[in-house]
Amino acid sequence: MTHFLTAVNAVIPFLIYMAFGYVIKASGLMDEAFMKRLNSLIFQAFYPIMMFYNLYQNAGVHLNMGKLVLVGMLGEIALLALLMLIVPKLEKENTRRGVLIQAIYRSNFVLFAVPLTENIFGASGLAMTSMMVAIVVPFYNATAxxxxxxxxxxxxxxGKLVRKVLTNPLIFGAIVGGIFILLKIQLPECIEKPVSQFSALTTPLALFILGGSLQFSSLKKNLPAIIPAVSMKLVIVPAVMLAVSIIAGMQPLERFVMLTMFATPTAAASFPMAQNMGGDGKLAGELVACSTTASVVTIFLWVFVLKSAGLI
Incomplete structure (x- = not known):
């Protein structure tokens, strides 16, 4: 029963934030244009603060991340290489090939990993998660x-690719946080308090907007592509990487952080990126929507199973 409640407490807040966003959008209180502006504001202004504060508040914490970085990034590279070989053989349209590959390997790591890790391990897990975000996000952006x-x-x-990665707000926040840690700069209490509160606002706001952005307009047509892609994203790939983490002898926190790299839904950013780069935008949006909705169940099951098995 304890493990069941742990899993419920880890996932239900996500469901509430997204459901609230979906209901508010359906009620007409906010439209598409408003959501896009708010989403841009959160990405440009709130995410950097969250990244900065997650690192700043854990200054002095010793992190041994060599195994996590090595196994996690090799796993991402191997997955991407396999998808580049397999997907073009199964999907004939170029506009859909890139979208499907992106949907399977590119996770909403930023939005889900930090609060999930905090729910399971408390604030002690935030530094490791934030450092992995700073490593994984540039990889996702560049390869996508x-x-x-x-x-x-x-x-x-x-040149444009490098510039785009370096100017990513998440990376900027991580760099500033790293500078504060290296130089041992301490924020005055009157500044640290609002910074921590802005950081705490980021996840609820982002999930609220994600819920309002869920679209299922041409779901029936795209279902033959969506079902295997979402199954790969949320079940098959995480299961393989979980087995790898056990073989590699990872610690519970390392194992969970790596699992959030592979078991969280398709990155929301993959939808606008596909739209702007000649991909099938409707398919991309529905992959985000379906993987996000299904992940409420699959993440709950992953947490419950791993807790019950004593792996986290």
Missing amino acids: VVILEYFRGGKLEL
């Missing part, structure tokens, strides 16, 4: 641009 550009038949400009 390369993949979508490749299937569009365009030419990749390395």
Whole structure:
């Protein structure tokens, strides 16, 4: 019963935030244009503060992340390589190939990993999660641009790619947090308090907007592609990586952080990116919507199983 309640407490807040956003959008209190502006505001202004504060508040915590970084990133690279080989054999349209690949390997790691880890391990797990976010996000951003550009038949400009990664608000927040830690800069209490409160606002707001953005307009047509992609994203790939983490002898926190890299839903950013880079925007949006909705169940089951098995 204890493990069941732990799983419920980890997942139900996500469901409430998203359901509230969906209901508010359906009621007409906010429209598409408002959601896009608010989403941009959260990404540009709130995420950097969250990244900064998650690192700042854990200054002095010793992190041994070599195994997590090595296994996690090798897993991401291997998964991406396999998808680049397999998906083009199963899907004939270039506009859908990049979208499907992105949906399976690119997780909403930022939005789900930090609160999930905090729910299970408390504040002590935030530093490791935030450092992994700072490593994984540039990888996601860079490879997603390369993949979508490749299937569009365009030419990749390395300078623009590097600039886009370095100016990502999440990376900026992590860099500033790292500077504060290295220089041992202490914020005055009157500044630290609002910074912590802005950081705490980020996840509820982002999940609220995600819930309001869920779209299922052409679901029936795309279902033959969505079902296997979401199954791979939320069940098959996480199961393989969980087995790898056990073989590699990871500690519970390391194992859970890596699991959130692979078991969380498709990144919300994959939808606008596909729209703007010649991909099938409707398919991308529905993959985000379906994986996000299904993840409420699958994440609950992952947490329950791992807790029951004593793996986290």
